[in-house]
Amino acid sequence: MTERELASHTTVSSTPSTTSRILHRFAHDYAVQLLNTAGITINGSQPWDIRVHDERLYLRCLLHGSLGLGEAYMDGWWDCDAIDEFICRLLQIQAPVQVGWLVNLPLWIDIRWRNRQRGKGAFVIGQCHYDIGNDLYAAMLDRRMIYSCAYWDGGARTLDEAQEAKLDLIARKLDLQPGMRVLDIGCGWGGTAQYLAERYGVHVVGITVSKEQAELARDRCRGLPVDIRLEDYRQTTGVFDRIISVGMFEHVGYRNYRTFMRTARRLLADDGLLLLHTIGSNVAYQGRDAWIERYIFPNSMLPSPRLLTAAFEGLFVLEDWHNFGVNYVATLKAWHTNFEQAWPRLAQRYGERFYRMWRLYLLMSAGSFMARASQLWQLVLSPRGVRGGYRSVR
Template sequence: MAKHGLASITTTPQTPRSTNDGLHKLARSYALKLLAAAGITVNGTQPWDIQVHDERLYLRCLLHGSLGLGEAYMDGWWDCEAIDECIRRLLSVQAPQTIGWLARIPLWFDSRFINRQRGKGAFVIGEHHYDIGNDLYEAMLDRRMIYSCAYWDSGARTLDEAQEAKLDLIARKLDLQPGLRVLDIGCGWGGTAQYLAERYGVHVVGITVSKEQAALASERCRGLPVEIRLEDYRQTRGTFDRIISVGMFEHVGYRNYRTFMQVARRCLADDGLLLLHTIGTNVAYQGRDAWIERYIFPNSMLPSPRLLTAAFEGLFVLEDWHNFGINYVTTLKAWHANFERAWPQLSARYNERFYRMWRLYLLMSAGSFMARASQLWQLVLSPRGVAGGYRSVR
């Protein structure tokens, strides 16, 4: 059986090269100054120092930004023991904004003028990311396979405990009562629907654009008042007392934010509540990260506060906005630890290049949350405002 990944690019570190080419020298000089400003030393002894195996790395990063950096790591051109801390330091000096800006222009125009999350495009993320193999996610995630930020502020000591604390937090924020009808937009592998049906006695309709998720979620929730559908949120019909969307809004695309909110409003009872759980960014940005776009989450982007509020203005009342993004650092490190432990078994199906890609994805993401460049928000919205006021739950 062929291993998952693009085996055409080697992961064997190449022999260090030197060159007299002026452009390479200029790129190296610029990179060293940028790294020094971040407290990173090339071939240094600190865990966050990078070990360079190919001198072409500097020009590749200068020209192609995150795509060059990520592909160079996958190709074995550099290594780092503490990638998360390395990324945190680079973000602290705004390194991503100073390199590879030419490579970002096509993605900016694409995001600005093309709606890639519409129609069949809505299912691309399911095929590319969530359908790559349930064995990977079963090994990496908690026992319920919840693929979103856990709630460690609850005092949880394990990933299982922290994810259940997050699910319980959601249930309490929505004041779930037996018999309520709940729509789960982006239901994943069914762990949330299963938990809410078992613990709170609600009826759940879960939707996903991933065939693998839909199949496993249906199996997981067999015998419970849960219906799993393979469909895009725009196709959903019916009226629900509560709506939740956990870790799905990142795939909606800013051109569809208003449509998402309109669909939610159409499907939500007048006295209902909507809980939106999403990663967010500090500044409205209409482009996409080139490496993440190509290898991890195609057609995805993070919302900003301004874009979010504009999307639901006139449709919902904002009842609560909770930021616990720092909890994602611990969550991602737990996922990474599980991934590393499981790699000897996973390596039979996934190649070495995939290993480096996935490791970089998890630790780079942790570094972004450490730097507070990425956030994790839970918003509670109501159609007409909760009578007497909404009481925040933490």
Template sequence: MTKHELGLTSTSSAIVRPRITAIHRWARNYTTRILAAAGITVNGSQPWDVQVYDERLYLRCLLNGSLGLGEAYMDGWWDCAAIDEFICRLLQVQAPAKVGWLVNFPLWLDSRLINRQRGKGAFVIGRRHYDIGNDLYAAMLDRRMIYSCGYWENGARTLDKAQEAKLDLIARKLDLQPGMRVLDIGCGWGGTAHYLAERYSVQVVGITVSQAQAALARERCHGLPIEIRLEDYRQTRGTFDRILSVGMFEHVGYRNYRTFMKTARRLLADDGLLLLHTIGTNVAYQGRDAWIERYIFPNSMLPSPRLLTAAFEGLFVLEDWHNFGINYATTLKAWHANFEQAWPQLAHSYDEQFYRMWRLYLLMSAGSFMARASQVWQLVLSPCGVRGGYRSVR
């Protein structure tokens, strides 16, 4: 992938000494007060203290919020020994609400007026994020290449074990039985489908909007009763005993939540179960994060409890709602450790600016889960209610 395709620009990471004006000094004073409220000192000695190399950073962040902060990091204007803790502290004092005047409102308005996750727009995330290189994901993820939160609650000590525990949790929540027909919406590189078909003797149809994922998933699942399709969920036909969607709902968009649920209901047998695994946010927000939008997950949006329940109201019975969001901080740190270890080999295909971008993405995300600003939910839904009641699984 080229820099242009990734949304990167050619910028220098050299330390510069720009002319500092009165507006820059005001921005510095305003920003340092926000940082101080979070227990962060500019050029301090604690791991979460920010080291500033360009005084223009403050105004850039005030005007452009996360976009300014993220691009400035990619440009080498600042650094921090513990980015995850730095972000966690900022979120705990709600610092993002105090900055980003230029970009937040236009993104909110765009989300309100335009449905960017339907039609050809549904495939943008595949090209821009999941197709950037299977080598990157193979190096960063566990051996099954599961790109969602692991389950560390029951004593898992490695990423492989945490992801296997999560897959086992899903299978038990769905009460899988041999011969069942299962739909995996957002199947990734086929790791979940492979596990379920091999361990539980079910037939799986996996769908993805990523060409790279589909190609590798077909290769990895060869010989098992698994069909991998390159298609949007709205295109899927058939009837399934069980449906699961893990780490895909974040790309659906709030304007399509009801459509997703209606589609799942159409595809699911009357006595079936749907398991929805998604990142969620505490408060409904119908906009998008500017830096994440431009560089990581275009057109992505996190659901809130209210938006989720409204989407399935009248279509499904809520059988179970499980939150284990703090597990994602551990998962992201494991991915980051793998990424750092593999970087000498990956550097042949990706440049230094990509390294800083990806590192920030992983650690910024970890900080959000540490601050409990982001959650991980697993919902189990049934069309008519499980006869005799559903027994929650943990």
């Protein structure tokens, strides 16, 4: 090799290294600027400050957004004492829309053109999330295993009390009477059906797309007027005095919102009531956080007020809309505390990477509700309007 060829070869081979250094430096400087805007200092002393263990984090996050941030945490590249506050501060400055938007494009296109929650797709969430292990959920949740926002506004002091307060709130909003037939769409592990059957003397049909949930719910409700079914809501038949859906609508998908409402109307008596309990978004969008989509809730998305009202327009009268999203912060923190306390007996089965993933999921979610980026709504709907008017219950 001549001297000129050697010089040329050296220049070409060193270019990627130089480019890499420039990119990483740019990513670092951009991260510092963005985090400073949120009041976050890299390796600072505040609980919400991020501690960086791998300098590749900055470029990973710049290119891959929340997916890069979440996977980097799972890989041990960073830590933070107050992840919920860290996420809250990022959301308050709308950091997710400033980084990693390109990685969401394929997901957005797929969601935009394919109905991911129809047919076999309706059961994906059950297999990927709710079937991962009843031992995990039994350790994390309250004694009834209610996997939705609890109601703390009435002065509840424990998670058990707050979840019972939520179930009582639902029952009072629906004015449940003995002998009524109630459909529970997304019945979970049967705790709601059990409570309503025992306390209010109603007959409950509970449906779920999770095999693990269905089996445990049947055991829980044995001897009660409760029928637990493993089926998609579109397969359900019958007429019911009341319908509840608690923490399930997030898995319906915007392409199916109208179908859900039409199905509920078909199943509900003319003088009946539907209570819809769902997490909601402030804005209408047809995607989902890429990390949440891949690791936590596949095929899921949050409704917005506009998408919700369009879905039931002409089918139902809106009787009540109750937002108590800030209650989810306390609920998620209680779940996180239970999870941390139970981890020593769960660790061998689930492993360290799962621990970091699940911990991030719980605290990231809490941060979203702290920032008021996510809401929790309970809607009460009637087919023809409650004669004399509906009286709101809180």
